[in-house]
Amino acid sequence: VTTRDALVDAATDLLEEGGVAAVTLREVGRRAGVSHNAPYKHFADKEDLLAAVAARELRRQYASRRVRGHPPAIETIAATLRRHIRHALARPELFRLTYGAWRTGSPELAEAAMTGRAAFIDLVVAAQADGDLPAGDPQRVSSLLLALTHGACHLALAGHLSRTGKGGAAPADLVDDLIAHLRRAP
Amino acid sequence: VTTRDALVDAATDLLEEGGVAAVTLREVGRRAGVSHNAPYKHFADKEDLLAAVAARELRRQYASRRVRGHPPAIETIAATLRRHIRHALARPELFRLTYGAWRTGSPELAEAAMTGRAAFIDLVVAAQADGDLPAGDPQRVSSLLLALTHGACHLALAGHLSRTGKGGAAPADLVDDLIAHLRRAP
């Protein structure tokens, strides 16, 4: 285990424990067993360390996306989005960091995001060929699905999707609703 | 202009200028012409001040939502979501703060959010009666529309909706797409 990995591990743990404010270079160093500014030998600054945390998370999510067998593409899409939601709700801070805005255009982060998106667009193309998704620019249909999934997670995490009374809807319900509507509207 | 308002003004300006990290109680006080800890006489702590910023923004957005005449509800819905997008893209930091997660359950903030959502649900009910939106729990249809709008803004601000090549889609395009699909799928 390299020092760099230990630093990213510590930062990830701190993030999930107490939000981005709890990620302190000093505490990161302490947990990794190095001095409070050893991080500067591996990362330009605090934001660069956080970008590494986000990039690793993106790569892990993509790696876990492998599918057994060959179910219809639309089912793989639904499963992918539901897993995305599960991850977001289980580790909210990591989700917010990973898909938040970056002032620094980290190439590592940009490339990880690109890879995942390209694979998803391929699935949309396949589902369109199956007649399970409406025709149209696949990248645009893909954006529609991802934007809804993303927004549902954000609203849920912000408490704006509360399941109070009858009208509540969990993020996964909204994804199901959208897919059902798209199937009916070619 | 009360001191409290001046503090909220200063905090709002700082937020939009340099993100949440730039909102410093010391600088807020400086800009408001008071000492660096006068804010503590009006707000419990920094997060409470930020909650006041977010709550005021929510109230302003709701206040600007008044409509002349009586166009079909679905058009008012589209216009509302488009204005939401315009605000988010124009003032990204304020958008992220307003709809971000809050560890502190500020009642002022919760109430402002509730008011806006209730008004939107009324519009959805009217559009359903017009046959312009599919039947189903209005709160759930409303969540679908808001989640997509929200997610599209977040993706756009994070640079994940880049208009490169042919496949790019702006948030407003995605909202139009969703509404078109919903109209066709009753």
Add this chain to the structure above:
DNA sequence: ACCTGAACACCGTTCAAGT
């Protein structure tokens, strides 16, 4: 009721120095 100034503990970052 509202504000000030000093003080405390903490943090990001830099720098000279060590192996």
Add this chain to the structure above:
DNA sequence: ACCTGAACACCGTTCAAGT
């Protein structure tokens, strides 16, 4: 090449004191 310890400027928060 990687790490340490001291140092600097800054910040959130508290407290005693002022009007």
